[in-house]
Amino acid sequence: MTLAVGCRARPGKSRDNRTGSWRVFKPIFDHEKCSKCGMCQTLCPEGCIHEDAEEFFDPDYAYCKGCGICATECPKEAIAMKQEEK
Amino acid sequence: MMEITEGSHAVAEAVRLCRPQVVSAYPITPQTHIVEDLAGFVANGRLDAEYITVENEFSALSACVGASAAGSRTYSATTSQGLALMFEVCFNAAGMRLPIIMSIANRAMGAPLSIWNDMQDSISLRDSGWLQFYAEDNQEATDLHFIAYKVAENPKIQLPAFVCFDGFILSHTYEPIDVLSQEQVDKYLPQYNPAEKLDAKDPISFGMYATPEYYLEFRYEMDQAQKLAKDVIAKAGKEFGSMFGRDYSAFVEGYHLDDAETVLVAMGSICGTVKDAIDEMRAAGKKVGLLKIRVFRPFPSDEIAKALSKAKRVAVLDKNISLGSKGGATVIEVRDAMYGSTTPVKGYVLGLGGRDIRKKDIKEIVALCEKGIGDQFYGLRKELI
Numbered sequence: 001m002t003l004a005v006g007c008r009a010r011p012g013k014s015r016d017n018r019t020g021s022w023r024v025f026k027p028i029f030d031h032e033k034c035s036k037c038g039m040c041q042t043l044c045p046e047g048c049i050h051e052d053a054e055e056f057f058d059p060d061y062a063y064c065k066g067c068g069i070c071a072t073e074c075p076k077e078a079i080a081m082k083q084e085e086k
Numbered sequence: 087m088m089e090i091t092e093g094s095h096a097v098a099e100a101v102r103l104c105r106p107q108v109v110s111a112y113p114i115t116p117q118t119h120i121v122e123d124l125a126g127f128v129a130n131g132r133l134d135a136e137y138i139t140v141e142n143e144f145s146a147l148s149a150c151v152g153a154s155a156a157g158s159r160t161y162s163a164t165t166s167q168g169l170a171l172m173f174e175v176c177f178n179a180a181g182m183r184l185p186i187i188m189s190i191a192n193r194a195m196g197a198p199l200s201i202w203n204d205m206q207d208s209i210s211l212r213d214s215g216w217l218q219f220y221a222e223d224n225q226e227a228t229d230l231h232f233i234a235y236k237v238a239e240n241p242k243i244q245l246p247a248f249v250c251f252d253g254f255i256l257s258h259t260y261e262p263i264d265v266l267s268q269e270q271v272d273k274y275l276p277q278y279n280p281a282e283k284l285d286a287k288d289p290i291s292f293g294m295y296a297t298p299e300y301y302l303e304f305r306y307e308m309d310q311a312q313k314l315a316k317d318v319i320a321k322a323g324k325e326f327g328s329m330f331g332r333d334y335s336a337f338v339e340g341y342h343l344d345d346a347e348t349v350l351v352a353m354g355s356i357c358g359t360v361k362d363a364i365d366e367m368r369a370a371g372k373k374v375g376l377l378k379i380r381v382f383r384p385f386p387s388d389e390i391a392k393a394l395s396k397a398k399r400v401a402v403l404d405k406n407i408s409l410g411s412k413g414g415a416t417v418i419e420v421r422d423a424m425y426g427s428t429t430p431v432k433g434y435v436l437g438l439g440g441r442d443i444r445k446k447d448i449k450e451i452v453a454l455c456e457k458g459i460g461d462q463f464y465g466l467r468k469e470l471i
Contacts, residue, residue: 005282006182006183006282007181007182007293008182008282008292008293010289011291
């Protein structure tokens with residue numbers, strides 16, 4: 001890949017930057033406790049939490065940086081941060 | 087057509103002839119007349135451009151960055167503290183590879199406040215990636231704008247450029263100028279039509295984020311573009327010469343250089359004074375010459391080394407000082423260009439903050455250089471220190 005002059009980029013370029021590698025703590029979502037309120041999705045600064053067909057929420061670990069905001073804000077304490085071994 | 091006109095008016099007219107589509111600037115002495123004229127041209131219909139009035143220089147150049155990224159030919163002008171306020175935007179404009187042209191009516195940097203001439207402002211931005219041209223007189227100051235656009239907008243270069251000319255000494259001086267016609271300029275400078283621009287229908291971002299894995303290569307590419315610009319400047323200067331009779335293909339110009347024992351190296355309007363002093367010294371049998379540097383970025387090291395190869399001694403005049411170093415920016419780079427040569431290269435920091443430099447001063451510097459005295463401020467008022 002050669003560099004784009006002036007670091008110019010087409011939309012979607014940030015998807016190439018898979019920020020999941022930054023993560024130390026991994027959020028684990030417990031659907032048993034989840035009330036499907038969607039706070040985690042609303043507050044995720046990475047925008048990597050998506051709703052599935054059953055209206056549960058799950059992060060895309062390719063981009064989740066492990067910031068833990070979802071776990072802190074979850075009113076049902078349904079998200080646990082677990083240290084990841086790499 | 088020859089006209090007796092003020093430097094700033096001549097520059098404004100040259101910029102008008104370049105057909106910029108967006109002009110944004112903030113008035114600051116001694117640049118003011120240029121942007122007053124351009125605002126007038128836009129208001130009275132002589133220039134079909136957007137004139138964006140802003141609250142300061144940071145916004146002026148930022149407006150130019152946006153307009154240039156959107157594909158417009160863009161212009162600004164400033165000096166001194168105004169340029170300092172643009173510092174961040176200067177690096178962004180160069181990094182985004184936007185061919186903005188900006189006139190710098192060179193002025194000293196405060197504090198202490200000085201509205202008078204030296205070159206500290208633009209020299210202090212030598213590492214920003216902008217091409218830097220320096221004019222000796224107002225004809226050159228106007229002509230360099232056409233060349234600057236031609237070079238900056240070349241798809242291989244895509245870098246912004248300063249056209250620098252001494253504040254007051256040139257900007258407020260009336261001289262005869264050959265003013266080109268619109269037909270002539272249109273033939274030389276085609277419309278700006280960049281391959282990539284901001285367009286809502288085909289979105290693109292400029293100057294994105296580079297992690298440590300990429301940043302070094304971006305700076306390398308900018309350095310390569312600067313080096314490539316040498317060839318492009320030479321061609322653009324030659325073409326200008328063949329069309330209008332004034333050839334700007336050379337980065338440096340010699341005056342009585344061939345048999346000169348002492349060679350003065352200088353940039354800007356001081357070269358006129360140096361030439362007059364050389365005429366008088368030559369009449370008195372002294373073999374003195376001048377090497378004028380017109381292009382400071384890219385720096386013409388090889389051309390300077392070649393031009394100075396026959397000199398017995400070199401005196402470099404700097405209207406700037408890299409405080410705490412061995413002198414002004416020019417002498418440091420000239421000495422680097424001469425590395426390996428046994429020719430002594432002496433630097434003289436002079437004329438700061440508008441201190442007048444006359445023929446007698448040039449003669450005194452030559453005498454100092456002959457005695458091996460240099461690498462110092464010239465013309466200090468000893469009673470004050």
